[in-house]
Amino acid sequence: MSSKETYKHLNEYLDNHYIHKSNWLRAAVLGANDGILSTASIAIGVAAASSTREPIILATLAGLVAGALSMAAGEYVSVSSQTDLETADINREREELLEMPELELKRLAQIYEQRGLKKETALQVAIEMTEHDALSAHVRDELGINEISQANPIQAAIASGASFTVGGILPLLVVLLLPLQNMEYLLYSTTILFLATLGAVAAKTGGAKVGKAILRITFWGTIAMGLTALVGYLFGVNI
Numbered sequence: 535m536s537s538k539e540t541y542k543h544l545n546e547y548l549d550n551h552y553i554h555k556s557n558w559l560r561a562a563v564l565g566a567n568d569g570i571l572s573t574a575s576i577a578i579g580v581a582a583a584s585s586t587r588e589p590i591i592l593a594t595l596a597g598l599v600a601g602a603l604s605m606a607a608g609e610y611v612s613v614s615s616q617t618d619l620e621t622a623d624i625n626r627e628r629e630e631l632l633e634m635p636e637l638e639l640k641r642l643a644q645i646y647e648q649r650g651l652k653k654e655t656a657l658q659v660a661i662e663m664t665e666h667d668a669l670s671a672h673v674r675d676e677l678g679i680n681e682i683s684q685a686n687p688i689q690a691a692i693a694s695g696a697s698f699t700v701g702g703i704l705p706l707l708v709v710l711l712l713p714l715q716n717m718e719y720l721l722y723s724t725t726i727l728f729l730a731t732l733g734a735v736a737a738k739t740g741g742a743k744v745g746k747a748i749l750r751i752t753f754w755g756t757i758a759m760g761l762t763a764l765v766g767y768l769f770g771v772n773i
Contacts, residue, residue: 563736565605565694569701570732571755573597574725575762577709581717582763587709590717594709598702606695613687620679627672638672639664645675704728722759729755 576597580590631638639660646656663671673679705725712720730748737747 562693562697565697566701569698573702574705579762602698605698606691609694610691613690
């Protein structure tokens with residue numbers, strides 16, 4: 535089997551695992567969760583202090599737009615910082631391989647030995663990996679950076695911003711379409727349903743336990759919305 539066929543076979547094998555989904559799934563779930571929760575919380579807080587629909591719609595829409603842009607920008611900056619750190623470490627490793635190759639070879643052998651190989655075997659593996667691609671071996675085994683886990687700022691920003699928008703549209707539709715009377719309670723009940731669905735889908739996609747994911751996301755969602763509604767009631771201002 536050629537190296538190209540081996541690489542293709544490995545990719546097909548990894549398709550059955552979940553780790554390669556970690557970057558975009560984390561950003562998408564975080565964005566959708568924030569979109570649902572923060573937008574609904576704003577709507578509930580305003581609904582608790584308002585007797586008309588217009589202020590609730592305005593606050594919900596403003597929260598949706600601001601939140602989506604903030605989420606995308608924040609994710610991009612955060613992941614870019616991680617990428618900068620990874621790049622700096624890779625460049626430093628490249629310099630160390632040029633300046634002290636013998637010491638780097640010993641470090642690599644020690645890593646393999648700590649993972650369970652015999653000393654002689656670890657050294658032989660380190661030698662062969664160094665001859666094949668020294669930098670890749672050290673980046674992967676010494677720094678723990680690989681193509682699967684490596685950060686992608688643009689992918690994370692798009693996934694986060696888009697998922698926030700999708701999540702935020704749900705409570706906005708509730709504000710637009712459902713009766714104004716008891717709006718905060720309608721928002722709470724529908725948002726819990728949205729969050730539970732998100733938790734189930736995310737758990738299923740990531741291979742986690744569905745029940746635990748639903749419980750976690752609805753518990754913290756309830757606290758966030760409850761505290762926001764309390765603020766609206768405590769101020770007691772009719773908008």
